[in-house]
Amino acid sequence: MITPFDDNYFMRKAFEEAERAYELDEVPVGAVIVVENQIIAKGHNLTEQLNDVTAHAEMQSITAAAEHLGGKYLKKCTLYVTLEPCVMCAGALNWSQISKIVYGAKDERRGALRYEGVFHPTTEIVGGVMAEECSELMKNFFKSKR
Amino acid sequence: MITPFDDNYFMRKAFEEAERAYELDEVPVGAVIVVENQIIAKGHNLTEQLNDVTAHAEMQSITAAAEHLGGKYLKKCTLYVTLEPCVMCAGALNWSQISKIVYGAKDERRGALRYEGVFHPTTEIVGGVMAEECSELMKNFFKSKR
Numbered sequence: 682m683i684t685p686f687d688d689n690y691f692m693r694k695a696f697e698e699a700e701r702a703y704e705l706d707e708v709p710v711g712a713v714i715v716v717e718n719q720i721i722a723k724g725h726n727l728t729e730q731l732n733d734v735t736a737h738a739e740m741q742s743i744t745a746a747a748e749h750l751g752g753k754y755l756k757k758c759t760l761y762v763t764l765e766p767c768v769m770c771a772g773a774l775n776w777s778q779i780s781k782i783v784y785g786a787k788d789e790r791r792g793a794l795r796y797e798g799v800f801h802p803t804t805e806i807v808g809g810v811m812a813e814e815c816s817e818l819m820k821n822f823f824k825s826k827r
Numbered sequence: 828m829i830t831p832f833d834d835n836y837f838m839r840k841a842f843e844e845a846e847r848a849y850e851l852d853e854v855p856v857g858a859v860i861v862v863e864n865q866i867i868a869k870g871h872n873l874t875e876q877l878n879d880v881t882a883h884a885e886m887q888s889i890t891a892a893a894e895h896l897g898g899k900y901l902k903k904c905t906l907y908v909t910l911e912p913c914v915m916c917a918g919a920l921n922w923s924q925i926s927k928i929v930y931g932a933k934d935e936r937r938g939a940l941r942y943e944g945v946f947h948p949t950t951e952i953v954g955g956v957m958a959e960e961c962s963e964l965m966k967n968f969f970k971s972k973r
Contacts, residue, residue: 732899733890734922735881744879753878768945769922772915776880796942799914 686718688761688783692810695761695785698725698738699818705730709818712738712762714746714755714779721758722746738762739770743777755779763815765792765808768799775801783807785815832864834907834929838956841907841931844871844884845964851876855964858884858908860892860901860925867904868892884908885916889923901925909961911938911954914945921947929953931961 691713698711702725714722724741728734739762747753759781766774766784771793774782778801787808793799800806837859844857848871860868870887874880885908893899905927912920912930917939920928924947933954939945946952 728899728922732897733893734899735886735890735919740881744881747879751878753874753880767918767922768942769915769918772913772918772939773881776913776915793918796945799942799945 684718688807688810691715691720691759691761692763692783692785692815694720694723695738695763696811696814696818698723699763699815702726702738703818703822709822710738710762710764712742712760714742715759715761716750716757721749735769737767737770739766740773743773743779747777753777759783761810763811764788764819765794767791768793768796771796771799774804775799777801779804781805781807783810785809785811786819787812787816830864834953834956837861837866837905837907838909838929838931838961840866840869841884841909842957842960842964844869845909845961848872848884849964849968855968856884856908856910858888858906860888861905861907862896862903867895881915883913883916885912886919889919889925893923899923905929907956909957910934910965911940913937914939914942917942917945920950921945923947925950927951927953929956931955931957932965933958933962 699709703709711725722742722745724738727736755777763785765788845855849855853872857871868888868891870884873882901923909931911934
């Protein structure tokens with residue numbers, strides 16, 4: 682069976698969110714949360730617009746997904762995010778007990794995977810989906826800032 | 828000079844926030860953020876009420892303080908919180924570049940101090956202020972749940 686709903690499909694949706702952040706002059710990171718091939722939450726980085734360091738794409742998606750589900754645990758959900766989550770987002774994802782995290786580009790400076798035990802032990806983590814495009818978008822953003 | 832504005836004074840205020848959480852049947856953690864002896868933000872855990880794992884006392888205080896200051900960095904601020912921050916909150920506090928963190932009770936299970944480099948390198952961290960009272964409040968809460 683050929684299904685359009687694979688990791689690339691949903692990462693493309695997260696990437697579109699990242700592009701929205703870029704247009705707003707925000708560090709271009711985007712995320713979607715998916716249950717049974719359905720997107721239940723979307724978010725993009727809004728730290729500048731909201732003047733709030735906690736307004737990462739993942740944090741907003743976690744809050745929105747819990748709101749949608751009517752419960753704070755995201756045990757059957759998958760997060761697609763264009764950049765490896767930071768420590769804050771990893772901690773939030775841990776509390777949410779999310780089932781799976783798929784990220785695009787690796788974050789060499791602030792990525793949380795360097796810390797053992799920060800993500801939830803039962804969360805499956807997959808990296809590198811659309812990594813090059815996600816990374817390019819970030820690089821272009823920071824180049825435009827110089 | 829005798830000043831009423833010492834760490835105990837502000838931790839008492841954070842403790843009052845924790846008591847508010849307790850009354851709402853939330854894990855009793857409270858926080859205040861202070862600049863030049865003035866409380867600019869208060870928060871208490873609301874994860875159950877809001878159905879949102881990100882609604883920790885610290886996260887809400889960070890957002891409220893940034894809103895008050897009109898900027899996302901909390902470089903001249905001190906956070907008082909009744910419990911050692913978790914990884915999520917430590918990550919958020921790192922992004923905020925907060926000047927100082929004073930916590931009450933140690934969190935043996937979820938405290939972030941076990942991880943090297945999770946807090947911001949320039950953030951001063953002091954623990955153990957009103958530790959016993961903060962810890963008692965938590966213990967009473969979990970005892971009442973059994």
